[in-house]
Amino acid sequence: MSAAEAGIFVVGASLAGLRGAEALRRQGYAGPLTLVGDEPHLPYDRPPLSKHVLSGELDADGTALPHLVALDAQWRLGSKAVGLDRVAKRLRLASGDELAYDRLLIATGAQARPWPATDGPLPSGxxxxxxxxxxxxxxxxxxxxxxxxxxxxxxxxxxxxxxxxxxxxxxxxxxxxxxxxxxxxxxxxxxxxxxxxxxxxxxxxxxxxxxxxxxxxxxxxxxxxxxxxxxxxxxxxxxxxxGATRDTAWLEAAGLMADETGLACDGACRALDARGRPAPGIYAAGDVARTPIPLYGGRSLAFEHWGNATAQAGHAARNMLAAEDDQREYHHLPSFWSSQFGVNIKCVGLAEGADTVAVVQGSRAAHRFLAVYGREGRTIAAVSFDEARWLPAYAERIEAGAAFPPILGATDQSIKDTGPPGFPEPRSR
Ligand SMILES: Cc1cc2nc3c(=O)[nH]c(=O)nc-3n(C[C@H](O)[C@H](O)[C@H](O)COP(=O)(O)OP(=O)(O)OC[C@H]3O[C@@H](n4cnc5c(N)ncnc54)[C@H](O)[C@@H]3O)c2cc1C
Structure with a gap:
């Protein structure tokens, strides 16, 4: 089979892989589509695992992700990709199978960082x-x-x-x-x-x-x-x-710019080769992808956020189908949520690196508040603890690069509590 007849392969059959495949179909791709995933399961959602599954409210197998589009795809589940030959356009699986591809979407995500290797085996438990x-x-x-x-x-x-x-x-x-x-x-x-x-x-x-x-x-x-x-x-x-390390070990010999911090991509989500040039026909999305984010000065960042996995997969799929001169840059405002100890936490922007944080609504003492982070006079992030009503307004201000603190004079907001956010020194390893 020629590479062109082989169609598009998506490696990593989870959130970004599924949503990327769906976006390809939604945007009119009618050719062969194959999803390769090393887990035996159809794509499922991870956020409930640490919340409702551990607390016993939901079975682990009750987390399947809904399919939003009829995919008409081939699924190669329980199949780990172990190598990539970009010249021959072939993907090698752990089974020894070699599969020809035309274009590739890499969505292999991340793994939990294991306990550092010890001399003997780790105890059970x-x-x-x-x-x-x-x-x-x-x-x-x-x-x-x-x-x-x-x-x-x-x-x-x-x-x-x-x-x-x-x-x-x-x-x-x-x-x-x-x-x-x-x-x-x-x-x-x-x-x-x-x-x-x-x-x-x-x-x-x-x-x-x-x-x-x-x-x-x-x-x-x-x-x-x-x-x-x-x-x-x-x-x-x-x-x-x-924390997590990006799943890029299988790309070791592929001549791409990849390590445990992610697979480096350009602004259009195209994987970069070892010389920093876009590798033809290879895109990446989700936790594994490190892309320059215009909002944060073009820093190459990989996120571990559900919202990024879905948005970036859609964006990469769009660019995969677009002409060479119509590759659009990925603009993303990072965001995540968490629920713990009875509080709903929602965060927009990247707080890391802030020099000031100001509580603009509610109070830390009441454990219900909205706080805004600033860096060098610019608003860079906001977090709410059970107080998300104004969060979209702050998201707009962050995207607009507004001065810190923004939205002064709104009826129910005032800064009562401001100071250094207290970020630890960057990790040495
Ligand atoms: C317990 C938990 C709770 C979370 N809670 C939240 C939350 O509350 N809010 C939030 O915003 N985000 C949360 N996240 C993060 C969110 O789930 C991830 O950002 C999202 O799953 C990323 O999707 P992905 O498809 O990029 O990667 P993944 O979900 O990691 O999927 C990658 C897939 O590729 C497979 N794969 C890896 N290597 C290979 C290979 N060589 N060949 C074939 N397949 C391969 C993997 O096994 C996996 O199935 C949570 C994550 C976890 C683990």
Missing amino acids: IHTLRGRDDAAALRSALAVGPNRVLIIGGGLIGCEAASSCRDLGLPVTVADPNPTPLARVLGSSIGAVITERMQAAGVDFRAGTQVEGFEADAAGRVCKARFAKGGEIETNLVIVAL
Whole structure:
């Protein structure tokens, strides 16, 4: 079969892969379409995994993503792509099969960052959470009633998992090297509100605490964790929530600009080769893609946000079908939501790097507020805790590059609480 007859291949059959394939069909692509995914499941939604699935309100297999368009596609599920030959236009699968493609959409997302390699095997009872099978395994382990759950990392997934564990009435400790949870995402000034919510919910939050290693019982199951600064804690269930690494290992020999921070793309979502030139016919979208974002000075950024995966997949699909001289730049205002400890958090823009944060509505003390982040006199992000009414207005101001703080004089807004946001130093590794 010639590459042209082979049609478009989408590698990574999850949110970005599915929405990208649907966008291709919606925009008139009628040729052959194949989705290759290493998981055995049809695309499913990840946000409920750390929330409703862990707390037992939803089964892991109840998270299937709706199909919005009749795809008429071939599905190669349970098939890991292990190599890409761009010259021959062939994709190699772990089974040994080689498949000819014409154009490629890479949507292989990210994986949970594992616990760093140790000399011996890790004890059992240590989990990560990225996929549906991880969530099902963790849910079963929680249902047994561990004596204490230790969560390593107070980022979004660590906090949501802690909240779900408390909903189940389980004793929970969260250990994080930063002064508060969500310090890297929102800064410790806002993160302090999450510390209060955690403590009110009965979570033992250990700030400035790094876990160094584990001890196992006679059956090889984790029974203790040791802290780097001394001391230990008894636990028989650990959730390692150390963030994610992009799934680009399979592209190692493909001559593309790819590493664990993502597959570098140009503004049109075209993958870049090792010399920084767009690779013909290869596009990327979702968590795996690192693209220059005009709103943030053209910085090449990869997001781990649901909204970006859907929007970027649609954009990449559009450009895949467009002529060479009609490639449009991807403009994106990052946003995410989270629900934890009874609070709905919504964030627009990138707060990281802000020099000031101002509460413009509600109050941190009431745990219900809208806060706006500024950097060098410009509004760059806003976050709401159960107070999202004005968020779209701030999103517009962020996109417009408005001065900080914007929207002064609105009837129900005033700045009562302003100061440094308290972001930790960038990670050394
Ligand atoms: C537990 C959890 C909770 C979340 N909650 C929120 C939330 O509340 N709000 C929010 O905005 N975002 C949330 N997110 C983030 C959001 O789910 C992701 O941004 C989104 O799933 C990204 O979609 P994707 O398709 O780019 O990548 P992924 O969903 O990671 O999918 C990539 C797919 O490609 C497959 N794959 C990888 N390598 C290969 C290969 N070599 N060959 C074939 N297939 C491969 C993977 O197995 C996977 O199925 C959450 C994520 C997780 C894990």
